[in-house]
Amino acid sequence: MNNTLTIEAMHSPEFLERLLRVCRHRGFAIVTINATTKQQVTHIELTVSSDREIALLTKQLDKVIGILKVTLSASNEDIKASA
Amino acid sequence: MNGANFVVHALKEQNVTQVFGYPGGAIMPLYDALFDGGVDHLLCRHEQGAAMAAIGYARSTGKVGVCIATSGPGATNLITGLADALLDSVPVVAITGQVPTHLIGTDAFQEVDVLGLSLACTKHSFMVETAEQLGPIIEQAFEIATSGRPGPVLIDIPKDIQVGPSIAYALAQLAETQQPLNQAIVTEAKSLINGAQKPLLYVGGGVGMAKAVPALRTFIEQTQIPSVCTLKAIGCIEHDSPYFMGMVGMHGSKASNLAIQECDLLIAVGARFDDRVTGKLDEFAPHAKVIHLDIDAAEIDKLRQVTISMTDDLKQVLPAISVKPSIEQWQQHISEMKVTHANRYDHPGEPIFAPALLRQLAETMPADTVICSDVGQHQMWVAQHMFVDRPENHISSSGLGTMGFGVPAAVGAQVARPNDTVIAVSGDGSFMMNIQELGTIKRKQLPIKILLIDNQRLGMVRQWQELFFNGRFSETILTDNPDFVTLASAFDIPGETIVVKSQIDDALQRLLNSDGPYLLHVSISEEENVWPLVPPGAANDQMMESVG
Ligand SMILES: Cc1ncc(C[n+]2csc(CCOP(=O)(O)OP(=O)(O)O)c2C)c(N)n1
């Protein structure tokens, strides 16, 4: 199943590596990714595909230091706030 | 004050008094600052030893363990220790030197992309890019290592930042805020507990780390709910608590595993449904509703779908949901299972039976002794047959199962708690994996007692080969081991070998009464196995047991 996430994070040189590593390790393949950094904040639109529940990924992403907000765009539900 | 002096100053501000490490080119400025900087440094004889000593220091005290290494090979040698700390959620801060900023990315001498390496084996990591960042990064590193679910944090510091000017920084003094508990969930938890006929506590390492041992013990006293624990939670519950059945899982007690399969409410406290605990996941606690209490929201519903969960501080949660169910029948049943499936120490013949020896050691060792174990059969025998009063006193590489852990962890624990007895229980395979740390023991004259259980085998692997690989003993026979007593004596560590039961009493006395370090080398039969055993992929009630 595909899910689209919107992620906001503090910019750091290795941030994308962190994000991609967590996705791969937790069993989510990247379908599309678009990242833009402005004023020290990185904004990411990410579509992932997996058989696993998307919450398994979003809960891990919530723990990544530097991530400010993870939103599941499909349902527009604010995952970080509701966790 | 240069950057390196500033690092030492910042460590002191974090109340760090002791660090473990190994010097080298890219970290030399920091070693120069440590020379008379007022923080004690213990030279370990391998960076892996330094990382594991930091873990032993942290786990035996609840404080942050700090280790230091140079760039390149120094940093790569830390990796196994960091992974160990990650899987066991141990607060460790690792500081590595890096080549100067202008050389990063040029394949400079001893340059490795340590930040890249750290991503999979730390809770978080930093590379310091400017002098201004040093203060805030060090503060954040300690905050991240200790907050929520603890873990290792790495700080990579290029050499030019160590030698360059420092920039003053005032600690931000982060205020802790505690959310009130969700009362609706508290009520639901209480009604689940109240309505349960066969409730069971499944206690994990999170209890010790949350400093919630007293809260848990009070909860158990008030509710009288039976309990089991994980490898990391040994010591959380008094070993003679009436309805406590010991460890659960692959080498757990039979009573624990049967109770799990029978219970109708499982209260998981600071535990994470690890596969070594659950066996076949679909058949784990098949009749149970689950209340999951863990600070890490990512653990909730990760492996087991739960009925309700709370991610608040256990010290707050446990008193709030304490309610005494009426479960006399279940308690009676648990008491009977404990008797029927009690450990047995009768063993024929002269050769030493390691479980009985370890039991005897637990009964004779001084109060507040710290046991550090290595990895293998001996580790499981320690978990099954020894007992301690608090989780800080049982230090075992649980999540990563890292051979070579025992001796350096004991180094860290002994440095942290100089007045307590520290015993490293090792195996002949594991002992050789960080044997160089005998040099660290010698250097600091640490009075560590080493109990080496020698079956001349990689016993745990041999056991699996016997049971699951048709007895094809591929590369697990260690009849060519060195003479361990001679080896220890090369480090000025006295010792002796025992082979029969009648030698045990006196030898244990010599071990425990030695002023300095001591090696008790215990020769046992290679054929002893760890029982019971839940075979891989089986449900927890499918235990294999010793025949005869
Ligand atoms: C670093 C590392 N390498 C390999 C293993 C796999 N392994 C687990 S137990 C074991 C044998 C341990 O032998 P020993 O220390 O003699 O303990 P015993 O089982 O004989 O008591 C091995 C090889 C491991 N856990 N860690």
Ligand SMILES: [Mg+2]
């Ligand atoms: Mg062995």
